[in-house]
Amino acid sequence: MSQAYASVGWNRQKKLYDLVMLASVSVYLALFVGIGAIVHPNATVETLLIRGFGTGALLMLHVILSIGPLCRLAPRLLPLLYNRRHFGVAMFLMALAHGAFSLVQFHALGDLNPLVSVLVSNTRYDSLSNFPFQPLGLIALLILFLMAATSHDFWLANLTAPVWKRLHMLVYVAYGLIVAHVVLGVLQAETNRLLVMILGTGMVVVLGLHLIAGWRERKLDGTADLPISANGFVDVCGVEDIEANCAKVVTLTGERVAVFKYDGKVSALSNVCQHQNGPLGEGRIIDGCVTCPWHGYQYLPDSGASPPPFAEKVPTFNVKVVNGRVLIDPKPNAPGTRIEPAKI
Amino acid sequence: MVVAQWMVNLAMAYAALGVAFAIAFVFYGVGKIDPAAKDAPLTFRLLIFPGVAALWPLLLKRWLNGQTLPPAEQNAHRNSDKSVKEAKS
Ligand code: HEM
Ligand code: FES
Numbered sequence: 546m547s548q549a550y551a552s553v554g555w556n557r558q559k560k561l562y563d564l565v566m567l568a569s570v571s572v573y574l575a576l577f578v579g580i581g582a583i584v585h586p587n588a589t590v591e592t593l594l595i596r597g598f599g600t601g602a603l604l605m606l607h608v609i610l611s612i613g614p615l616c617r618l619a620p621r622l623l624p625l626l627y628n629r630r631h632f633g634v635a636m637f638l639m640a641l642a643h644g645a646f647s648l649v650q651f652h653a654l655g656d657l658n659p660l661v662s663v664l665v666s667n668t669r670y671d672s673l674s675n676f677p678f679q680p681l682g683l684i685a686l687l688i689l690f691l692m693a694a695t696s697h698d699f700w701l702a703n704l705t706a707p708v709w710k711r712l713h714m715l716v717y718v719a720y721g722l723i724v725a726h727v728v729l730g731v732l733q734a735e736t737n738r739l740l741v742m743i744l745g746t747g748m749v750v751v752l753g754l755h756l757i758a759g760w761r762e763r764k765l766d767g768t769a770d771l772p773i774s775a776n777g778f779v780d781v782c783g784v785e786d787i788e789a790n791c792a793k794v795v796t797l798t799g800e801r802v803a804v805f806k807y808d809g810k811v812s813a814l815s816n817v818c819q820h821q822n823g824p825l826g827e828g829r830i831i832d833g834c835v836t837c838p839w840h841g842y843q844y845l846p847d848s849g850a851s852p853p854p855f856a857e858k859v860p861t862f863n864v865k866v867v868n869g870r871v872l873i874d875p876k877p878n879a880p881g882t883r884i885e886p887a888k889i
Numbered sequence: 890m891v892v893a894q895w896m897v898n899l900a901m902a903y904a905a906l907g908v909a910f911a912i913a914f915v916f917y918g919v920g921k922i923d924p925a926a927k928d929a930p931l932t933f934r935l936l937i938f939p940g941v942a943a944l945w946p947l948l949l950k951r952w953l954n955g956q957t958l959p960p961a962e963q964n965a966h967r968n969s970d971k972s973v974k975e976a977k978s
Contacts, residue, residue, distance in 0.1 A: 550925050552932030660900075664893040694940035699933070703923060703948075705962040799965030815966040822964075860966040879972035 548854050550699055562628040566635055573601050591650055598643035600740065603727065605636040606720060607747040614758035620827070623838055630696040637693035644686045647679070678729035685722040688715045698820075706822045724748065778865060778872035784811065784889050785869070792835075794826035797875040801826065802862055804871060805835060805846050810886035812846040813862035813873050819880075820857065848883035907942035910949060914941050918952045923959050 553559070577597035581588060609632055616626045652662035660683075667677040692713055701709050724744065731741055773779050781795045787806040794801050794816055801816035803826030814835065816826045823839030830836070834843035834852065844851055844859060851857040858881030863874035866887040878884060915934040919941075920927035941948060961967065 548925060549927070550929040550933050552930055552936055658894075658897055660897045661893050664896070665890050690939070691943060694943055697933075697936050697940070699919075699923065699926060699937050700940060702925070702959045705960055707962060707964060798969055802966075815964075817964055817966065819962065860970050877966040877970040879970045880967060882972075 548856070550697070558624070559628050559631070562624075563631055566632060570601060570605075570635065570639070573597070573604070577601070591646060595643055595646045595650060598639050598646065599727075602636050602639035602643060603723065603744070603747075605632065605639065606716075606723065607751055609633055609636060610716070610720065610751045611754050614754035617758040617761065618754070620838065626839060627841075634693045634696055637689040640686055640689055644682060647682075651679075673729070674732050676729045676732075678726045678733070681722045681726040681729070685719040685726065688719040688722075692716060692719075701821060706817075706819065710822060720751075773875065774872070777876075778863075778874050780870050781873050782871050783869055784866060784871060787811070787871070790830040792826040792828075793871075794824070795873075797862070797873065798877060802873065803835070804864070804873065805830060806889075807833075807846060809889050810846075811864055811866055811871055811889065812884065812886045813864045814844065814846065814849045815860040815862075815877060815880075817859065818842055818857075819859055825859070847886050848881055850881040850883075904942060907945040910945040911938050911941040914945070914948055914952070918948065922948070922951045922956050924957070 574594075574597045577600065578590065578593045581593040581596065582590075585593075609629060612622070612625050612629055612632075616622050648659040648663065652659040652666065655662060657665070663679045663683055667675070667679075669675045669677060692715065695704065695709065695712060704712065727744055728741060731737055779795075779797060781797075781802075781804060782793050784806065787793045787804060790805075790807050792803040792805045794803055796802070801824070802813050803816040803824075804811060804813045805826075807830045814825065816824055818825050818837040818839065820837065820840055820842045823837045823842075825835055825837055825844070828836045828838040830846065831843070833845070835846050836843050842851065842855075842857060844857065847861070849859040849861040860877035860880050861882050861884045862877060863884055864887045865872040866889055871887070915938055919929075919934070919937070926933070
């Protein structure tokens with residue numbers, strides 16, 4: 546991006562999103578501590594806060610993990626995805642509060658450094674019912690920190706989106722560690738079988754949504770291996786198979802290509818948005834630009850370049866329309882190369 | 890016990906070096922390796938601070954190498970575009 550970085554690109558939608566999120570978190574914590582104090586009159590506020598922050602973070606993590614597959618299944622929900630990184634940072638802050646309070650409450654009283662104490666105060670790694678569950682939470686918290694700390698667009702640009710995505714896939718490792726942390730912790734505390742049941746339900750939802758969405762994606766990539774004709778072009782579809790101002794997505798040269806139809810023309814670009822690798826072919830042409838469905842980055846359909854002052858560019862493909870069929874040269878052009886659109 | 894103490898000490902030393910590096914990097918180095926960060930506001934510099942302190946070896950390397958632009962993304966289409974092929978042959 547040659548456009549200078551802002552700290553946060555605030556707009557009305559993001560402010561509303563954050564406001565709703567903050568209000569929900571506050572209400573949750575207040576209810577948790579309030580009801581907890583009535584049900585467990587002997588529990589201290591610290592204990593209730595530790596549990597409130599922990600369960601709150603866990604709940605938020607489930608929502609965050611569900612947003613991705615939900616948006617693939619129901620594009621109406623895309624506004625949820627738009628500001629997901631603020632959701633992620635808020636979840637990390639909740640988990641951090643939980644972890645920090647726990648360290649102070651359970652590990653800061655002796656002479657040991659609290660972090661050392663977490664690792665050594667219980668070493669029964671051979672026991673299931675007494676397994677040291679706290680180190681699992683610590684490792685998960687470190688992963689969540691790395692993700693929150695690299696959430697600014699600066700990191701997307703400087704790590705590049707594919708590397709950034711691989712880093713952020715660690716969320717699934719963190720999720721596994723946290724599930725183990727909670728289940729093993731509850732085994733020891735005997736307090737809350739209900740929590741384990743709710744967690745079980747949450748896991749089924751998250752896993753189920755991922756499987757269903759993944760299944761759909763597989764079908765899409767099944768369009769690979771279209772025959773290449775003598776002149777090196779691939780017949781990808783009929784002109785009428787593409788809705789106006791929308792795209793058909795096909796796989797060519799190991800990656801998806803978005804074939805857009807607009808203003809009586811056809812253009813083809815790499816499907817991979819330069820921002821977070823969102824699916825351009827699931828976006829629409831808005832104000833003459835291909836608009837990414839995830840966060841609204843825009844590209845000119847003929848050149849694959851973002852209009853100035855932005856500098857993002859994606860590869861383009863040579864395209865022809867012959868007898869109502871759309872033909873595409875599977876060899877990509879350098880990102881930002883203008884290709885004459887095919888007239889219908 | 891000794892191992893745990895060493896692990897924590899190492900992590901603390903890494904983080905301390907990271908914080909020291911980040912102070913220099915967010916105010917000075919970042920604009921050298923990424924032009925879009927040159928005139929960015931103070932809040933931007935504070936927001937990237939924790940990540941810089943965590944991933945400092947990567948950024949230190951780029952700064953020392955005199956890199957002036959973020960790296961180009963690698964994917965199937967970008968790696969096999971026609972200009973790449975021509976440049977190679
Ligand atoms: C430094 C890292 C961490 C430490 C030292 C830690 C410590 C603890 C402790 C001592 C408990 C038992 C609390 C009690 O029964 O009163 C607990 C429970 C729990 N932790 Fe963590 N934790 C850490 C990280 C995390 C993270 C990253 C999450 C992520 C969401 C998390 C979620 C939970 C949940 C949901 C519970 C169950 C709360 C309950 O019993 O009601 N923890 N943790
Ligand atoms: S992935 Fe963010 S705008 Fe495309």
